[in-house]
Amino acid sequence: MSGFTGAAFAWGALDSAQSSSTIAPNPADKPHVSFHYEHPQLQPAKYTFVIFEDGRGEFHSEPSATPPHDTLSYQTMAHPLDRPVQLSKTAVEEIFSTARAQRFFAVSCEDVKDKVAFQGTKQLSYAGPDGNGSCTYNWSKIAPIQKVTTTFESIAFTLEVGRRLEVEHKHDRLALDAELATLLSAAKDGRALEIQTIQPILEEISNDEAVLERARSRARKLLGDDSTTASLR
Template structure:
């Protein structure tokens, strides 16, 4: 009987943890004017997730630069950021499909944010939302996707065009300053490689160190 009671207690303790791990936010983004043209991010409450990007036609004006045609990898985002995402998804009207403003505004990319978990599921799709928190969340998540794509680009440049790293790193610093790129911690691995590589420009290594320091890595 004592053994059975122990098993029951262990199961009750495990239930909340398992329920937490079953909660998922998924973001799907598409914009035919970008390359890659579409991506998806699956995020769990602990900050772990998976990112996949591909599709589209490479712009003619970028033929001389290296761009990742496909990105597919596990990612880790910060705890504070992840908590904000899950809280906003729950607190706002995202779960009830009320996001799109239907206003005639410039196309910013189609963002679909969805949630699933033991407590329910739902989601919505929008180009632009008049709800500031939803609009800000969409822009921030797009910034995360852009960061992950830039990280993949740095890996390609390090392998095939080390001299191109200087301009790429300058862009990443500027874009992280103005918010176009978010969660620089998600590309920590390539930044560590760059700061430790004696064969790349010192300016590139310095910027990598600065970005790592900013991201708390």
């Protein structure tokens, strides 16, 4: 973990947020947005983003108790992941403009009227010298908050696929083609965002002559198609 000041990952914060929608202000902190997700039946079961206004950030995920798929690339997901990220200007502007427009997330963002199936417990938080707040929800009735939620979920998807690609490139190159096909499809329909966060492994694959040409071609397409990199959908 990179140890960003004022932005430590505290899993207990989700529980405390249930009773309070605000966080004690710390004027020394640089503005940052945090997103925390928990679903015990998914893999990973928990993950957190902390993002600053210059796009720097940190991603941390933890596995569930459910055994991963019986392949080497999925078994690696049985371990926590800590990774620095650099988000695009477009993504950062969307995240921070939503935070400020929604009172730094110090709002009631849960949809309590409509019965929505459990989709994971989420928490959005903002902290900075201009304000602070947080809200916890399963599904938000506020469209901009739901959009930011989908964005964070889609970036997490990209990062977890990137982790599997790293393992497959070292130990199971034949699996790369199917994995990259899945990622390419997800990127095209917006389920995978901020592809540049896994640029190094995509470049390694695209330049590796030991990898199937079709897989290398998919990696090059992901690297070169601007529509799959930074847009918020």
